[in-house]
Amino acid sequence: MEREPVVAATYSHSWDAELARNHLEAEGLAAWVETPAHFSGAFRVRLFVDADRLADARAMLAELEEDVEVDPAFELPTRRPLWITVATIVLLGGIYAAVIPEPLWWPTAGAGLAVLWLIRRHRRAGLSAPKWPDGS
Numbered sequence: 035m036e037r038e039p040v041v042a043a044t045y046s047h048s049w050d051a052e053l054a055r056n057h058l059e060a061e062g063l064a065a066w067v068e069t070p071a072h073f074s075g076a077f078r079v080r081l082f083v084d085a086d087r088l089a090d091a092r093a094m095l096a097e098l099e100e101d102v103e104v105d106p107a108f109e110l111p112t113r114r115p116l117w118i119t120v121a122t123i124v125l126l127g128g129i130y131a132a133v134i135p136e137p138l139w140w141p142t143a144g145a146g147l148a149v150l151w152l153i154r155r156h157r158r159a160g161l162s163a164p165k166w167p168d169g170s
Contacts, residue, residue: 037084037085038084038085039066039082039083039084039085040082040083040084040085040088041080041081041082042058042065042081042082042083042088042091042092042095043080043081043091043092043095044078044079044080044081045078045079045080045081046078046079047079048067048079050079051067051079051080051081052067053098054081054095054098055067055081057094057095057098058081058083058091058094058095061094063083063087063090063091063094064083064084064087065081065082065083065091066081066082067079067080067081067082068080068082130142130143
């Protein structure tokens with residue numbers, strides 16, 4: 035009988051897919067990961083299993099997700115540290131001074147500040163970039 039691969043799950047990161055593959059193989063189920071080449075960062079990593087073992091694989095993956103404990107006290111910071119902002123400004127200022135001719139410094143700085151103002155206004159209004167259909 036020929037083995038027919040089917041997608042058991044998709045992941046945003048290859049390490050999540052590899053973790054799931056390792057879990058399935060530890061349980062005795064053959065699985066493999068296909069990582070597509072990407073250029074824009076917009077891709078999904080697919081986890082494959084044999085078609086006749088799909089239900090078993092999905093049940094094992096559901097168990098794996100139930101075992102993950104999330105610490106409610108752990109929260110990612112919502113803002114960058116100040117030193118990152120300062121270092122970015124110094125670095126970009128140096129590049130700006132080296133690349134832009136001196137007579138154009140003020141007009142380009144004004145245009146850059148206008149764009150920054152528009153971005154901040156956009157964020158404050160609660161508008162965000164489009165998201166993947168799964169919410170990621």
